Structure formats: C-alpha cells, structure tokens
Amino acid sequence: MLRVTVCVSGGGTNLQAIIDRIADGTIRNAQIVQVVCNNPGAFALERAAKAGIPACCVSPKDYPDREAFHEALLAKINEAAPDLIVLAGFMVAVPHQVCAAYAGRIINIHPALIPSFCGKGHYGLHVHEKALERGVKVTGATVHFVDEDLDTGPIILQKAVDIQEDDTPQTLQRRVMEQAEWIILPRAIDLIAQGRVRIEGRRTRILDAAD
Numbered sequence: 001m002l003r004v005t006v007c008v009s010g011g012g013t014n015l016q017a018i019i020d021r022i023a024d025g026t027i028r029n030a031q032i033v034q035v036v037c038n039n040p041g042a043f044a045l046e047r048a049a050k051a052g053i054p055a056c057c058v059s060p061k062d063y064p065d066r067e068a069f070h071e072a073l074l075a076k077i078n079e080a081a082p083d084l085i086v087l088a089g090f091m092v093a094v095p096h097q098v099c100a101a102y103a104g105r106i107i108n109i110h111p112a113l114i115p116s117f118c119g120k121g122h123y124g125l126h127v128h129e130k131a132l133e134r135g136v137k138v139t140g141a142t143v144h145f146v147d148e149d150l151d152t153g154p155i156i157l158q159k160a161v162d163i164q165e166d167d168t169p170q171t172l173q174r175r176v177m178e179q180a181e182w183i184i185l186p187r188a189i190d191l192i193a194q195g196r197v198r199i200e201g202r203r204t205r206i207l208d209a210a211d
C-alpha cells in the first residue's frame with residue numbers, strides 16, 4: 001500500500017478528488033496517511049477531518065524564520081513516513097531539505113500546460129489570468145515530479161482544456177479543475193501506486209500495466 005502525504009493550502013478540491021477516487025477504487029493500492037497544511041484557515045483541513053484523515057497545520061507564522069519553518073515541515077512529514085508526497089494546491093516552494101529527503105517521490109499539480117504559465121508568480125488564479133491575458137486558445141493542467149526548481153521536474157501527465165470566448169479567470173479555473181486536474185492527479189497517483197512511472201532524466205516513461 002502506497003503511503004501518501006497530501007500538502008494543501010486552500011480549498012482542497014484536489015485533495016477531495018484524491019479522497020473520492022481512493023474511495024471508489026479508481027486509485028488502487030494507496031492510502032492518504034497525512035494531510036499537511038500551511039494555513040490554519042484552509043477548508044482543506046475540514047475535508048480531511050470529514051474523511052477521518054490525520055491532518056496538521058505547519059504555519060510559517062509559528063516559527064522565528066523560514067529555516068525553522070522548513071525544518072518543522074520536514075519533521076512533520078517524516079512522522080508519517082510517506083512513500084509519496086502530493087502537492088495539491090500547496091502554495092509553498094518546497095524546501096530543499098524536503099526535496100533532498102524525498103527526491104523522486106514528490107509530485108505537484110499545476111493548472112497549466114508546462115512549460116507555459118509556470119515558474120515564479122504562477123500559482124492559483126494568476127495562472128488563468130495570465131493565460132487569458134496572453135490570448136491562448138488551449139490551456140490545461142500538468143502533473144510533474146518536483147525537483148529543486150519551480151515547475152521544472154519531469155512531467156508525468158498533461159491534459160488540455162479549450163478556452164472559451166467569454167471565460168473569466170474564475171470560470172477557466174473551474175473548467176481546468178473539472179476537465180483536467182481532478183482527473184490527472186488521481187490517475188498519476190494510481191500509476192505510481194502500480195509502479196508504472198519511471199523517471200528517465202528529464203522525462204518519465206509510463207510502463208504498460210503488464211510490464
């Protein structure tokens with residue numbers, strides 16, 4: 001059974017998608033052992049409580065400096081000894097300590113088709129504002145492994161979503177979630193739990209079920 005820590009900061013709809021897809025058997029051989037949040041007011045914490053999943057808050061406001069916050073985050077994650085860390089709307093750059101301790105075992109959902117609209121300043125609603133500003137006709141979402149830089153790790157899955165003439169950042173965000181994020185994030189976790197994702201340099205290879 002793959003032990004999964006999910007890191008969240010806000011509404012937690014991606015967390016909910018993972019919870020639901022484990023419950024209905026779409027994600028096999030995985031369990032969420034811990035939810036970690038950096039924001040005490042996040043609705044994601046209520047979702048975890050409702051699902052009976054142990055959840056905790058590690059807020060930077062409770063620590064004297066960034067380094068102490070980063071150490072506390074790593075210590076909290078280590079308590080659960082996860083096989084996989086899933087960043088599901090986690091608005092904290094992953095500290096180098098966590099990257100080093102869990103290299104190749106951290107994945108992130110990003111609400112655009114990387115390498116478009118990613119990197120510094122591209123998170124949450126801003127990503128969709130920038131896509132609309134630039135006038136692209138297609139956007140989407142990406143699940144990728146996390147490395148030391150922002151949004152640069154090997155890509156696991158992507159799904160495209162059409163932009164509509166009358167889209168606002170909010171309508172686009174919702175459609176990208178519904179048509180892409182809530183599908184490919186659970187799918188990536190299932191593939192990893194089945195041992196079907198291999199990192200090969202900057203790329204990943206998805207192995208056939210029979211391999």
Ligand code: GAR
Nearest residue numbers: 010011012013014089109111123124
């Ligand atoms: C999601 O759209 C996720 O892709 C995005 O934040 C939102 C969180 O929503 N993540 C990033 O922008 C990371 N760079 P949720 O809390 O409802 O899952």
